[in-house]
Amino acid sequence: MPSLKEVRNRITSVNSTTQITKAMKMVSAAKLRRAQDAITQMRPYATKLNELISAVSANTEVGTASPYTQVRSVEKVLVIVVTSDRGLCGAFNANVVKATVAHINENYPAQLAKGNVEIMALGKKGGETLQKRGFKTNTEFMDIFQRLSFATARQAAEQAMAAFANGKYDVVEIVFNEFKNVATQIIRVEQMLPLVEKKDDNAKAANTDYIFEPSEEEIVLELMPKAIKMQLFKAVLESNASEHGARMTAMDKATDNANELLRNLKIEYNRSRQAAITKEILEIVGGAEALKGN
Structure with missing residues (x-):
């Protein structure tokens, strides 16, 4: 049995840990509110932009002329992996890394064997882990969450778009956590390039007549790059909100576990203290009996 000291x-150590986890939960809750507002406002815009591109492309032949819609035989692959810069958020980062490795092994084993699979890491945790596992990793935008903005996400998207247009990659995909609620994050794998039209058989867009100003070509070729950049920025915002939700949940569970441990330690302390008192009483009684016998 451990000593009282x-x-x-x-008990003191667990109390300190509980205070830290409570503080981290409160900080994550405050950050989550802002991050959730940002992604909630972004989703309708991104969805409507994609719908507009699909609708216009379905009515015109201009979209096929874009370098971002060219479908080629897949020889070289770029996977954009969005994680966080810090840990203490449960399995948030581990799940993305695990999903990325499984996706590459399942869909691009031949390209991986030839060394034609590259990772663009957005977030330190994923970049560092995948580097250690031997993946070819681009870490230029690994610190994106230290300066999170559309401008930074646009730079990363433009680099991937230019490389795809120049034939460096034949497909570009994004792996990230989609925010559902505080306790739930869903791993998503989305194709970023080539840009694929999402056709809906029930949609009426294909039967809509459009008046183009200034011209079909200018509008479509202007909207396509913007939609691709918005897709990456949306994935980053989804991951950012998911990270704070995951950390909030992890710290809440850590606080509960610490409180449970604290209760058990207090019971153990009281038992140890009672045992020590009983031992002292027995020693006193034993001494008294020995003196009485003499």
């Missing part, structure tokens, strides 16, 4: 030290 050891148990007291453990």
